[in-house]
Structure formats: C-alpha cells, structure tokens
Amino acid sequence: MPGPFAGFKWLALINDWSVFAEGFVQTILLSALGLTLALGLGIFFGLLGTSHVKLFKLLNRVYVEFIQNTPLVIQIFFLYHGLPHLGIMLPVFVVGVLGVGVYHGAYIAEVIRAGVESVPRGQLEAAYSQGFSYWGAMIHIVLPQAKRISYPPLTNQAVNLIKNTSVLAMVAGGELMYHADSWSSNNLYYGPSYVVTGLLYLSLCFPLASFAKRMERKLEVSS
Amino acid sequence: MIKVQGVNKFFGPLHVLKDINLNVDSGEKVVVIGPSGSGKSTLIRCMNLLETPSTGQIVVDGVDITAPKAPITKVRESVAMVFQQFNLYPHKTVLENLTLAPTLIKKISRDEASESGLAFLERVGLREKADAYPAQLSGGQQQRVAIARALNMRPTVMLFDEPTSALDPEMIQEVLDVMVDLAKEGITMVVVTHEMGFAKQVADQVIFMDGGTILEKGSPEHFFTNPEHDRTKLFLSRILR
Ligand SMILES: Nc1ncnc2c1ncn2[C@@H]1O[C@H](COP(=O)(O)OP(=O)(O)OP(=O)(O)O)[C@@H](O)[C@H]1O
Ligand SMILES: [Mg+2]
Numbered sequence: 001m002p003g004p005f006a007g008f009k010w011l012a013l014i015n016d017w018s019v020f021a022e023g024f025v026q027t028i029l030l031s032a033l034g035l036t037l038a039l040g041l042g043i044f045f046g047l048l049g050t051s052h053v054k055l056f057k058l059l060n061r062v063y064v065e066f067i068q069n070t071p072l073v074i075q076i077f078f079l080y081h082g083l084p085h086l087g088i089m090l091p092v093f094v095v096g097v098l099g100v101g102v103y104h105g106a107y108i109a110e111v112i113r114a115g116v117e118s119v120p121r122g123q124l125e126a127a128y129s130q131g132f133s134y135w136g137a138m139i140h141i142v143l144p145q146a147k148r149i150s151y152p153p154l155t156n157q158a159v160n161l162i163k164n165t166s167v168l169a170m171v172a173g174g175e176l177m178y179h180a181d182s183w184s185s186n187n188l189y190y191g192p193s194y195v196v197t198g199l200l201y202l203s204l205c206f207p208l209a210s211f212a213k214r215m216e217r218k219l220e221v222s223s
Numbered sequence: 224m225i226k227v228q229g230v231n232k233f234f235g236p237l238h239v240l241k242d243i244n245l246n247v248d249s250g251e252k253v254v255v256i257g258p259s260g261s262g263k264s265t266l267i268r269c270m271n272l273l274e275t276p277s278t279g280q281i282v283v284d285g286v287d288i289t290a291p292k293a294p295i296t297k298v299r300e301s302v303a304m305v306f307q308q309f310n311l312y313p314h315k316t317v318l319e320n321l322t323l324a325p326t327l328i329k330k331i332s333r334d335e336a337s338e339s340g341l342a343f344l345e346r347v348g349l350r351e352k353a354d355a356y357p358a359q360l361s362g363g364q365q366q367r368v369a370i371a372r373a374l375n376m377r378p379t380v381m382l383f384d385e386p387t388s389a390l391d392p393e394m395i396q397e398v399l400d401v402m403v404d405l406a407k408e409g410i411t412m413v414v415v416t417h418e419m420g421f422a423k424q425v426a427d428q429v430i431f432m433d434g435g436t437i438l439e440k441g442s443p444e445h446f447f448t449n450p451e452h453d454r455t456k457l458f459l460s461r462i463l464r
Binding site: 129 | 271273296297299300302303304306308310311312313314323324327328329372376
C-alpha cells in the first residue's frame with residue numbers, strides 16, 4: 001500500500017495543475033472583490049458607529065453584532081440555500097463575494113470605528129471651522145490619521161478573508177479549496193492536494209501578514 | 224458683524240448659556256473672561272456653529288447662521304477659529320496646514336495659497352518651519368502656525384478660545400505678540416483669555432461671564448478701575464494676583 005505522499009500522487013497533481021491554478025485564480029478574484037466589498041461596508045458602517053445620531057449607532061451595532069456572532073458557514077448557507085426559497089438565486093461566485101464581504105465588513109467596521117475614534121475630536125472641529133463638510137473632513141483630515149493605526153488590523157482582516165474564502169468549498173464554490181477537495185475525492189490523493197493547497201494559501205497570506213507586522217513595528221517606533 | 228440675540232444653550236438638563244445678548248461690531252476686539260465652566264467656550268463655539276444654540280439667533284456678517292438651512296460651511300470660510308489645543312493637522316506639513324483649506328474649500332490655486340501661506344508664516348516668524356511637521360514644533364510655535372493657518376483663509380472674523388492656556392509660561396508672550404500685531408488690523412476678533420495685559424492692550428470691549436450669563440460688559444479700564452459686581456472683583460483679584 002503506497003503512503004499518502006507517494007511519488008505518483010505528486011505526479012498526478014502536477015499533471016492536473018490547471019485544476020489548482022483555476023481554483024487559485026478564483027480564490028484571488030473572490031478575495032479581491034470580497035475585500036473591496038468588505039472595505040466599503042466597513043467604512044460605511046464604521047463611520048455610522050462614530051456618529052452621534054442614535055439611529056446610526058444602532059444600525060452599526062445591529063450589523064456588527066449580528067454578523068460577528070453567527071458563523072460564516074451559516075451565513076453562506078443562508079445565501080446559497082436560504083435565499084432561493086425567497087426566489088433569489090445567486091451564482092455561487094456572488095454568494096462567495098457577498099459572504100466574505102459582509103462577514104469581514106463587520107470586523108472592518110470595528111477597525112474603522114476604533115481608528116476614527118482614536119483621532120482627537122479637535123481635528124474634526126478644526127476642519128469644520130475651516131469650512132470643510134463632514135465628508136471633506138473625513139477624507140482629508142480624519143481618515144488619513146485613522147489609517148495609520150488601522151492598517152495592521154486591516155491587513156489581518158485581509159488575511160482572514162482570504163483564508164475564509166475556503167468556506168465556499170462547502171457549497172461548491174469553484175475556488176481553490178473546492179477544487180482541491182473535489183480533485184482528491186475522485187482519486188483519494190488527499191496528501192499532496194492539501195499540502196499544495198495550503199502552500200498556495202500561504203503564498204497569499206504570508207506576505208500580507210508580514211507586511212502587517214512590519215507596519216505594526218513601524219507604528220510602535222513612531223509613537 | 225456678530226449679533227447674538229437671546230441665545231440659550233442646554234446640554235441635556237444643564238443650562239449653559241442663559242439668554243445671551245451681544246453685539247460685536249466690524250473690526251471690534253472683544254475679550255471674554257470668566258471662571259471655568261461659565262460658558263465662554265460654548266458661547267464662542269456658537270459663533271461658528273461648532274455648538275448649536277438651543278434657542279435664539281446668531282447673525283454673522285448678515286447671515287442668520289441659526290436659520291434651519293443656513294450656509295454654515297460658507298460662513299465658516301470667513302470665520303476662523305484658533306483653539307486651545309492648536310489642532311494642527313499632524314499628517315500635513317506646516318505649509319500644507321496653511322494651504323489645505325484655501326485650495327480645497329476656497330478653490331484658490333496651490334501657488335497662490337503657498338505664496339500667501341509663506342507670507343503669513345513669515346509674519347508669525349516661522350517661515351523656516353514651512354516644511355516641518357507640527358510634532359516637530361514647540362507649543363508656542365504650533366499656536367503661531369495655527370494663527371497663520373487661520374489667516375490664510377483671509378477671514379473677516381477670528382475667534383480665539385484660550386489660545387495661550389495650554390502653553391508653557393515662557394511661550395505665552397510669543398503668541399500674544401502675534402495676536403497684538405494682528406489686532407492692529409481691521410479684522411474682528413473675539414478672544415476668550417485670562418491675559419488681562421492683552422485685554423488692556425487691544426480690547427474695545429471686555430465681557431465677564433458667570434454661570435452662563437454675561438454679568439458685566441465694559442472697557443478694559445472699567446474692569447481694572449471699578450468693576451461693578453462682587454463676582455467680577457473676586458474673579459479679577461484671582462487672575463490679576
Ligand atoms: N459637549 C458638552 N456636553 C455636556 N456638557 C458640556 C459640553 N460642553 C460643555 N459642557 C458644560 O457646559 C458648561 C460650560 O462649559 P464651557 O466649556 O463653555 O465653559 P468655559 O467657560 O469655557 O470653561 P473653561 O474656562 O474651563 O474652558 C460646563 O459646565 C461644561 O461642563
Ligand atoms: Mg473653555
């Protein structure tokens with residue numbers, strides 16, 4: 001009986017490299033679009049959370065608490081299996097973008113809120129006193145300062161988002177984990193399949209994570 | 224230039240401004256004094272709507288800023304404010320601090336804004352700091368930059384909320400010198416400060432606030448020679464020590 005990492009299994013994998021490449025590309029696309037959505041939602045809901053208007057604050061809390069306190073898998077299942085019952089059929093790729101986007105948007109909202117709240121109130125007031133609108137003040141004065149302390153946790157969110165796209169494998173998501181899974185469940189060559197898949201995720205996440213570490217150290221030095 | 228009429232301000236149950244009436248003429252220099260918590264900051268911050276009066280009316284340069292759809296950002300372009308904590312933009316250089324709002328808000332060309340900005344830096348004695356960041360400056364220098372930033376908006380009114388209170392004693396004078404120099408111009412100034420020397424030098428009108436009301440108004444001489452109320456005398460005796 002050949003071991004789980006027998007040479008011919010690796011050869012088979014190399015032969016079928018395009019399967020993994022396709023999944024890898026899908027994972028990158030999914031991550032990029034998901035991250036864009038997450039950033040948009042995160043900035044919007046994060047700013048709602050810094051507002052003095054009670055309704056806005058409430059909207060922020062409902063979104064953040066609801067999403068952060070339910071598992072991503074259930075949210076994906078809801079989008080994939082639940083929505084069709086309401087007559088809404090979404091392509092699985094869209095389910096993926098929405099799923100990780102909305103999920104990580106909730107975490108990013110907290111990062112943005114904390115970042116904006118770390119900027120002294122006087123900054124917004126100085127901007128107002130010079131004739132800036134709320135959005136003008138946010139874009140030119142407050143967010144650039146919030147960015148400094150938000151970058152490391154934001155990068156961590158990006159890393160988690162990339163890893164979490166693998167949850168899509170549970171609904172035949174067409175991304176890296178799904179392809180690795182279906183390829184190896186056909187031929188039972190799980191060993192090489194998961195090792196290579198893991199390395200591919202690592203190749204995306206590690207550079208980001210080390211970037212975050214470097215930023216963090218820089219901030220520590222400068223503050 | 225500034226007309227405050229029947230202004231009340233509540234923070235929740237706290238009645239902070241009580242039926243305030245005040246006229247500041249064009250070019251006039253008004254100094255506001257009074258004990259901590261008497262509502263000085265709240266009053267001056269109502270003049271550019273950083274605080275919204277609960278009731279009453281404030282008219283600035285003919286514009287009722289308390290009206291529901293008042294063009295407040297437009298009004299703020301010509302009503303500059305200098306804060307106790309300077310509030311310079313730390314992620315921008317000194318010169319960028321001066322040119323940001325003029326270029327973005329007033330749509331003045333970058334060259335023009337830089338040129339006038341450098342001139343104002345020269346005037347507050349900090350031209351050589353144009354490319355420094357605020358964190359590299361002393362408190363007194365930061366406040367002088369903040370004044371130059373305000374001036375580069377070409378305001379008709381300047382509001383100062385305790386501009387020297389956060390400064391080490393040895394830096395107070397350099398900021399006051401700049402303000403005295405400024406007061407020689409036609410610009411309208413409202414200054415919350417306890418620097419009675421400054422008041423004596425420049426104020427046309429001194430206002431003493433206590434418990435959310437204007438208890439006493441008059442010339443600086445009035446306050447030095449025969450203040451009317453005991454509260455005023457007591458307060459002055461403390462700050463003039
Ligand atoms: N945003 C706010 N929310 C609640 N209460 C406030 C707020 N701002 C000011 N107050 C209260 O209003 C009162 C007047 O405050 P204000 O800052 O106008 O006083 P001040 O005369 O400027 O005092 P100081 O000399 O200490 O600066 C104080 O009792 C203060 O605690
Ligand atoms: Mg005050």
